[in-house]
Amino acid sequence: MKPNNVFISHSSKDKLFADKLVKDLTKVGVPVWYDKFDIQLGDSIPGKINEGISNSKHFIIILSKNATNSKWVNEELNAALIKQINLTGTFIIPLLLEDCDVPPLLSHRAFADFRKDYKIGIDEILKFFGKDNEALNEIGDKILYPWPDFTLSDKQFVYLHSTRFDKFFRMSCDLSWTINQTIEYITSTLNLPWSKELPEFGMRWSFSYGLIYNQDSLSLSQKLSDSKIDVGAVLNLRINGTYEDLLENKSKDIWEEGVFYDIAPRMLNDSFLNDLENNVIRENRGILNQERLRVIANMCFKHV
Structure with missing residues (x-):
């Protein structure tokens, strides 16, 4: 399987929003793992999701009332957190679609805010990728890893x-x-x-x-x-x-x-x-x- 950059974790009830997000990310050259495209008829759903997370550098979680009540979304988040702790390189990017009960381990994290304006939210996500690319250009041919301590807020960060x-x-x-x-x-x-x-x-x-x-x-x-x-x-x-x-x-x-x-x-x-x-x-x-x-x-x- 070709590694993908961004895994999109979402509730099926937020599919219309997820479709638009995936379309806008792919439009600017950001490859994604998205169940609608990457799980085929007859595939093992848990197996394909686990494979998708393993092969993704970034993990975008669309936070909403639907998502926080979804067993699938919570399982995907747990897998991504374990991967980050183990220094294997997954960046967790919370995306706030609406006011909801944010999981405790994400409550202090910087998030892209889509609650009032979609354009503001998508610009924040693209800015995140842009800063990473600038840093990688400065340091040379390196792989960028997330910091393993996810208990500290990432609103301030250095490379x-x-x-x-x-x-x-x-x-x-x-x-x-x-x-x-x-x-x-x-x-x-x-x-x-x-x-x-x-x-x-x-x-x-x-x-x-x-x-x-x-x-x-x-x-x-x-x-x-x-x-x-x-x-x-x-x-x-x-x-x-x-x-x-x-x-x-x-x-x-x-x-x-x-x-x-x-x-x-x-x-x-x-x-x-x-x-x-x-x-x-x-x-x-x-x-x-x-x-x-x-x-x-x-x-x-x-x-x-």
């Missing part, structure tokens, strides 16, 4: 990238946070390590974090807003690392992003060479040049 885990996030935030608070939030949400032992390499790594905006390092005490960072700004998360050699019991500052360090090779003690376990460690390490150390350090972030 976040790091070469360490090489993912590009649309991160919810509060522009009144200091840079230090922002880093603490990022490391906590993504479970980024401050220190991590890699016994298979005989190393204990320590990391420090910083934020870069427009190629300038930001002071930890500055607020995001005071650093001229606005909604939709693109930030880089700088991660510097040092490691302690558990075989030599010496700490080595091996790299800083963008800076090359010459690393003098050191021979292991003869007693270690006779030890099978340490021979395995040596084989795992290979030649500890800058690139090899970078690869080993990045293993500490493979969970992201």
